Amino acid sequence: MRTVIGLMSGTSMDGIDAALVRTDGETRVEPVAFLTIPYEDGFRAELRSCLGGTGPVEAVERALTDAHADAVRRLLETAGVAAPAVDLIGFHGHTIHHAPEERRTWQIGDGARLAAATGIAVVNDFRSADVAAGGQGAPLVPLFHRALADRLERPLAVLNIGGVANVTWIGRDGTGPGGAVIACDTGPGNALVDDWVLRQTGGRYDAGGALAARGRVAEGALTTLMAHPYFDRPAPKSLDRDAFDPAPVAGLPAEDGAATLTAFTAASVARIVPHLPQAPVRWLVCGGGRHNATLMAMLAERLGVPVDAVEAEGWDGDALEAQAFAYLAVRSRKGLALSLPATTGVPRPMTGGRFHPAP
Ligand SMILES: Nc1ncnc2c1ncn2[C@@H]1O[C@H](COP(=O)(O)OP(=O)(O)OP(=O)(O)O)[C@@H](O)[C@H]1O
Numbered sequence: 218m219r220t221v222i223g224l225m226s227g228t229s230m231d232g233i234d235a236a237l238v239r240t241d242g243e244t245r246v247e248p249v250a251f252l253t254i255p256y257e258d259g260f261r262a263e264l265r266s267c268l269g270g271t272g273p274v275e276a277v278e279r280a281l282t283d284a285h286a287d288a289v290r291r292l293l294e295t296a297g298v299a300a301p302a303v304d305l306i307g308f309h310g311h312t313i314h315h316a317p318e319e320r321r322t323w324q325i326g327d328g329a330r331l332a333a334a335t336g337i338a339v340v341n342d343f344r345s346a347d348v349a350a351g352g353q354g355a356p357l358v359p360l361f362h363r364a365l366a367d368r369l370e371r372p373l374a375v376l377n378i379g380g381v382a383n384v385t386w387i388g389r390d391g392t393g394p395g396g397a398v399i400a401c402d403t404g405p406g407n408a409l410v411d412d413w414v415l416r417q418t419g420g421r422y423d424a425g426g427a428l429a430a431r432g433r434v435a436e437g438a439l440t441t442l443m444a445h446p447y448f449d450r451p452a453p454k455s456l457d458r459d460a461f462d463p464a465p466v467a468g469l470p471a472e473d474g475a476a477t478l479t480a481f482t483a484a485s486v487a488r489i490v491p492h493l494p495q496a497p498v499r500w501l502v503c504g505g506g507r508h509n510a511t512l513m514a515m516l517a518e519r520l521g522v523p524v525d526a527v528e529a530e531g532w533d534g535d536a537l538e539a540q541a542f543a544y545l546a547v548r549s550r551k552g553l554a555l556s557l558p559a560t561t562g563v564p565r566p567m568t569g570g571r572f573h574p575a576p
């Protein structure tokens with residue numbers, strides 16, 4: 218067992234998730250502490266200006282790395298743990314460009330700078346090796362989901378609703394670390410609704426789904442959105458944050474636009490079911506989207522089986538991605554797979570990550 222920090226800056230650009238865990242990178246995961254440090258609006262705008270790989274990338278990367286070093290300090294303070302007691306940091310960084318079909322994916326975050334600032338060894342650049350080998354480079358959390366879900370009824374789907382939504386399907390055959398797993402990004406998560414709410418009301422997101430709850434789904438716009446060819450492709454497949462054009466909802470009242478974009482997320486999740494070997498008997502939901510009651514109700518209606526927040530199994534749905542990058546960092550050091558043909562489309566199980574020793 219190692220003591221490891223996982224750091225994630227997700228596509229919703231809400232802030233840094235920092236988790237301290239004890240894990241062997243295989244079957245054992247013991248959460249110790251977790252916190253989220255929200256970005257200030259000014260930094261969020263700078264980060265946004267780098268999406269697509271343009272803008273002041275170098276300066277933003279330095280600032281982002283320093284913010285992560287600060288997150289490490291605060292996490293250790295909260296946990297009452299000293300830096301020398303930590304074996305490793307898994308540092309995802311922030312995705313500013315993701316185009317696996319061009320064999321390109323770019324997560325900013327300077328691993329050597331973080332190791333120097335914290336005095337702790339760092340693994341970063343988790344996605345490059347996968348993409349270089351012809352994989353999607355995402356999602357990478359599925360092996361972590363499978364480790365957590367070892368004893369649960371299957372087929373099970375673990376759904377993360379962040380800026381983008383991604384699913385891990387865990388099949389009936391083969392329990393434990395060898396169980397069948399299929400994964401992909403299902404479509405939009407919260408990003409389109411967040412952007413809509415920002416433009417319409419200046420708010421950061423649709424708290425509780427209250428705005429969407431007051432609106433009506435524009436079925437014509439939803440049909441147009443669902444006509445995107447991404448939804449016909451089987452897994453594995455992945456998305457960049459801004460892959461979908463919300464033009465079909467332009468001009469709708471704020472409530473109806475929110476309702477329609479929320480329904481778009483739910484419909485695109487349901488659209489993955491025909492691509493799976495068997496329909497899941499249950500969906501466990503993590504990521505910020507599980508706080509959106511309107512979205513959760515739409516999912517339950519469309520999926521027709523129980524849809525629960527992961528807290529039903531005692532997991533922390535805000536911490537899971539950060540915990541996953543702690544787990545994956547240990548796997549990287551052990552030379553174990555981070556991705557499989559059925560999770561990212563790599564030709565063979567692939568390890569990955571770049572190691573930066575402690576100074
Ligand atoms: N109380 C809430 N009500 C509704 N939505 C919420 C609430 N809290 C968070 N969210 C949504 O969750 C989002 C953040 O989710 P999360 O932190 O899981 O995303 P992320 O990790 O940045 O993205 P990704 O998983 O794509 O990398 C917010 O942008 C917002 O849309």
Ligand SMILES: CC(=O)N[C@H]1[C@@H]2OC[C@@H](O2)[C@@H](O)[C@@H]1O[C@H](C)C(=O)O
Nearest residue numbers: 228312315355356357358381383538
């Ligand atoms: C390229 C990239 O950063 N993708 C993220 C994004 O956010 C959610 C979804 O799209 C997922 O594919 C991935 O993150 C999670 C942590 C993953 O790799 O599993």
